[in-house]
Amino acid sequence: MKIAVTYEQGQIFQHFGHTEQFKIYEVEDGAVVSAEVVDTMGSGHGALAGFLQAQGVNTLICGGIGGGAQMALAQAGIALYGGVQGSADEAVAALLAGTLSFNPDVHCDHHDHAHGHGDHACGEHGCGHHH
Structure with missing residues (x-):
């Protein structure tokens, strides 16, 4: 199994x-056997799913994500597994242990306008909790 985390x-x-x-x-028998950081080479929203598929990834842990990317x-x-915050390594360990806290209804729907500040994190203003 391969798990990717937005990093x-x-x-x-x-x-x-x-x-x-x-x-x-890279996970075998419930344990991480290797990990590497890979650059997306500037792939945007639509291309990232294909990028992950090409890497052989079958699970993604991330923060905010829009509906088109989810599809x-x-x-x-x-x-x-969206709506997750904190350490990438700890999130993978939690997923493997069956204790990862995530939001199955995560959604980030403000991709069409500039945020105006570079340190914005979706989790800071309730993104992922829209219904």
């Missing part, structure tokens, strides 16, 4: 569509 400086990056790096974990991941057969 920035050890933490889960909160905007899937703007992800510049994923940390990809692309579903079509690629990639399981989604």
Whole structure:
């Protein structure tokens, strides 16, 4: 199994569509056997699902993610654990232990306008909790 995490400086990056790096974990028998950080080479929203599929990824842990990207991941057969914050390594360990806290209804629907501040994280203003 391969698990990808949206990645920035050890933490889960909160905007899937703007992800510049994923940390990809190779898992065998319930344990991580290797991990590497890979650059998306500037792939945007639509191309990221294909990028992950090409890497052999079957599970994604991320922060905020829009509906179109969710559909692309579903079509690629990639399981989604969204709305997650904190350490990438700890999130993978929690997933493998069956204790990962995630939001099955995560949604980030403000991709069409500029945020105006570079340190924005979806989790800070309730994204992922819209109904």
